[in-house]
Amino acid sequence: MSDDGAADDGTAPTDRDHAEWLDALADGDGFAIVCPDGHGSLPPRRVCPDCGSPDLSREPLDETGTVETYSVVHVPSPRFADDAPYATAVADFGPTRLTGIVRGGDASDDPPSVGIGDAVTVDVGERETDGERLVVFRPVTSAGDD
Ligand SMILES: [Zn+2]
Numbered sequence: 001m002s003d004d005g006a007a008d009d010g011t012a013p014t015d016r017d018h019a020e021w022l023d024a025l026a027d028g029d030g031f032a033i034v035c036p037d038g039h040g041s042l043p044p045r046r047v048c049p050d051c052g053s054p055d056l057s058r059e060p061l062d063e064t065g066t067v068e069t070y071s072v073v074h075v076p077s078p079r080f081a082d083d084a085p086y087a088t089a090v091a092d093f094g095p096t097r098l099t100g101i102v103r104g105g106d107a108s109d110d111p112p113s114v115g116i117g118d119a120v121t122v123d124v125g126e127r128e129t130d131g132e133r134l135v136v137f138r139p140v141t142s143a144g145d146d
Helices: 011-028
Strands: 032-036 055-059 065-071 088-095 096-102 121-127 133-139
Touching: 011 121, 011 133, 065 096, 088 121, 096 121
Parallel strands: 096 133
Antiparallel strands: 032 055, 065 088, 065 121, 088 096, 121 133
């Protein structure tokens, strides 16, 4: 696979790289782009957004992340019309920070409860409004609950 950024299939490199990343994540093979200084980011990247290093490698994403911040959206943009209310969160997975939607195990109308510092796993889900794929966080229940 060429990595020179040339898009000859009519798909913008950004969309293609993001789709590839979502594919990997859906396969339980999520990864981050990490520079020698340990800064994590997500594709597409040519250089580290933190220090500008071009020496980037793919590292496996941590299985569990920690919620840094979250907010509950009651009045969504049209693309999320059927998903509201929902909770978006930013979670740290090792050196890499991800943004996603929080979903619980059931399809209740209310957004699942989530708090800063909670552990979450990351998965790929579909937006209810139009089926577009997106990053989904699932709260990790403690006490060995299966
Ligand atoms: Zn860096």
